[in-house]
Structure formats: structure tokens, C-alpha cells
Amino acid sequence: MHVRWLTAFFDFPASEFGAEVTFWRAISGSTVSPPRGEFKEFATLEPFHGDPYLRVQRVDDGPGGMHLDLHVDDPSQAMLEAESRGATVESVADGVVTMRSPAGGVFCLIPWRNESVRARPIRWPGGGISIIDQLRFQVPSADFGTEVQFWAGLTGKDAGPTEGVDAVALNNSPRLSLQVVIMRTDESVASAHTAIAATNVPDEVERHEGWGATVVARSADCVQMADPCGRLYCITARNPRTGV
Structure with a gap:
């Protein structure tokens, strides 16, 4: 598997979403993209310089948490390799594969969109x-x-x-x-x-x-x-x- 880029995803409960996005935008020195998704549940923390690598998501159930997105050329092929290494598939939808590591940690395989420039401190x-x-x-x-x-x-x-x-x-x-x-x-x-x-x-x-x-x-x-x-x-x- 050739991992091209990594994104840290903050998963926020609906009741905390606004306050959490404001805090992490300030701490990271980012701006916030317009919301996207069917229910406007996703947004990106845009760095001052470089390609985005921090994103936020509003979740309806549970306490939220964090997960990692691995940007790859072919999520379907990467899924097979991850499975061979002990991961399990949670869901496949719209080109995104959600999986769990052997210890139960959530991660996603998503298509690479040519991200390549690291954010500056x-x-x-x-x-x-x-x-x-x-x-x-x-x-x-x-x-x-x-x-x-x-x-x-x-x-x-x-x-x-x-x-x-x-x-x-x-x-x-x-x-x-x-x-x-x-x-x-x-x-x-x-x-x-x-x-x-x-x-x-x-x-x-x-x-x-x-x-x-x-x-x-x-x-x-x-x-x-x-x-x-x-x-x-x-x-x-x-x-x-x-x-x-």
C-alpha cells in the first residue's frame, strides 16, 4: 500500500460541534472551509500554507473521538491489503472504506487528491x-x-x-x-x-x-x-x- 497523505479527523458530537471547531481552528491557526456533506456535517481546517490535513465531522451518536484517513491511489485494493494485515471492514460507501485496526481503532481509506505540501508551523x-x-x-x-x-x-x-x-x-x-x-x-x-x-x-x-x-x-x-x-x-x- 502506498500511503500518499494522512488526515486527522476530529469526530465531534452535535452538542459540542461549534465550540470544538472554534477551539481547534484557533489552536491550529487555520480557517474553516464551508460545510459539506448531505447534512453539512463535514468541514476542513485550512492551514495558512500547505494542503489540508485536519478535518472535522459532526456525529449524531456516541461521544465522538478521532480517526485517521489514509489517502491512497485505490481504496478498494488498499482495503484488501489492510484486511490481510488483520484489519476488519466496517463499511464501504462513496469510495470511502471505513475499517478497524486489530486493536479496534477506526481508520478510513480514501482516494488521494494530489495532496503533497506539508503545512508550515x-x-x-x-x-x-x-x-x-x-x-x-x-x-x-x-x-x-x-x-x-x-x-x-x-x-x-x-x-x-x-x-x-x-x-x-x-x-x-x-x-x-x-x-x-x-x-x-x-x-x-x-x-x-x-x-x-x-x-x-x-x-x-x-x-x-x-x-x-x-x-x-x-x-x-x-x-x-x-x-x-x-x-x-x-x-x-x-x-x-x-x-x-
């Missing part, structure tokens, strides 16, 4: 630079090794051994919009969240708090945040241009 007032650049899958510990090998195969990355490892970062490629990271967790259900690379983590945290986010936990190089509706994400001390 944003320089904020005060001099800090940041960008949303990772989608992190948290998977149950028992499924960690299988999930790493699954995503490594899809993204064309040799993951290596996983014993004793708590996180594996894949596909740090200049041609792709996002890096996929698989993280071991004690939770029983797989989930996903975004991570932001920032040159000045304290300033970035303060900016997010100004938009209504709250700090959940701190470590030496990462601050876990909750957005105004409780969605978790991370601000990390990494180079926004290289991801390192």
Missing part, C-alpha cells in the same frame, strides 16, 4: 512556534506489538522489536502530513489523540488555556491537556519543523 505572538504534527493511537498493552506491526506495515516502516517499549513513532516522512505514534496503555479500549510540537511549551500551554483548555498532567517534555469539551491531547517539547 505557525509562529505565534511572543515568538513560540508550534504545529499539530502527530496522531497518537493508545492501545491496550496486550495488543501493542500487533498494532505496531500493523501500522508499520501500512505506512511502510520497519518498526523493530516492541518488547519493553511503551511508544513507537512511525513514518516520520517529509512527504506526509502527520506522524503516526503507537502508545501502550492500561486502558481496555483503543483511542486516539493529537500531539502538538512546540518550541516553548509553557507559552503554548498558556495560549491554549486562553482558549479554554486545561492542564491534566505534566512531565519533563510533555503536557497533557483537555480542550474545553474534555478531549485530551498533548503539547510536547519537539522541533515543529522536524518532529524530533
Whole structure:
């Protein structure tokens, strides 16, 4: 499978949709496209420079979450490869294949539309630079090794051994919009969240708090945040241009 581009999809419950879109538009330094879809349920967060890689969706059922779209030449052929690696098909509609990874994480295979230019990090007032650049899958510990090998195969990355490892970062490629990271967790259900690379983590945290986010936990190089509706994400001390 040749993955041409990656899109992080924010799935928001209807009651939170407007507030969530406003927050993530501000945090990412994006504009919002006109809504689309039969019920105007989709929109794109348009970066200042580069091709879009963040999208939002209003969902009618459940708490929402996040999923990853893999842009490929032929979704039908890619579906067969993903199935051979252990994924299962949820639905096929309008050229979009919705699947679940071996650990149960949702992802979609969609047609590639020539996206190729990565968004640039944003320089904020005060001099800090940041960008949303990772989608992190948290998977149950028992499924960690299988999930790493699954995503490594899809993204064309040799993951290596996983014993004793708590996180594996894949596909740090200049041609792709996002890096996929698989993280071991004690939770029983797989989930996903975004991570932001920032040159000045304290300033970035303060900016997010100004938009209504709250700090959940701190470590030496990462601050876990909750957005105004409780969605978790991370601000990390990494180079926004290289991801390192």
C-alpha cells in the first residue's frame, strides 16, 4: 500500500460541534472551509500554507473521538491489503472504506487528491512556534506489538522489536502530513489523540488555556491537556519543523 497523505479527523458530537471547531481552528491557526456533506456535517481546517490535513465531522451518536484517513491511489485494493494485515471492514460507501485496526481503532481509506505540501508551523505572538504534527493511537498493552506491526506495515516502516517499549513513532516522512505514534496503555479500549510540537511549551500551554483548555498532567517534555469539551491531547517539547 502506498500511503500518499494522512488526515486527522476530529469526530465531534452535535452538542459540542461549534465550540470544538472554534477551539481547534484557533489552536491550529487555520480557517474553516464551508460545510459539506448531505447534512453539512463535514468541514476542513485550512492551514495558512500547505494542503489540508485536519478535518472535522459532526456525529449524531456516541461521544465522538478521532480517526485517521489514509489517502491512497485505490481504496478498494488498499482495503484488501489492510484486511490481510488483520484489519476488519466496517463499511464501504462513496469510495470511502471505513475499517478497524486489530486493536479496534477506526481508520478510513480514501482516494488521494494530489495532496503533497506539508503545512508550515505557525509562529505565534511572543515568538513560540508550534504545529499539530502527530496522531497518537493508545492501545491496550496486550495488543501493542500487533498494532505496531500493523501500522508499520501500512505506512511502510520497519518498526523493530516492541518488547519493553511503551511508544513507537512511525513514518516520520517529509512527504506526509502527520506522524503516526503507537502508545501502550492500561486502558481496555483503543483511542486516539493529537500531539502538538512546540518550541516553548509553557507559552503554548498558556495560549491554549486562553482558549479554554486545561492542564491534566505534566512531565519533563510533555503536557497533557483537555480542550474545553474534555478531549485530551498533548503539547510536547519537539522541533515543529522536524518532529524530533
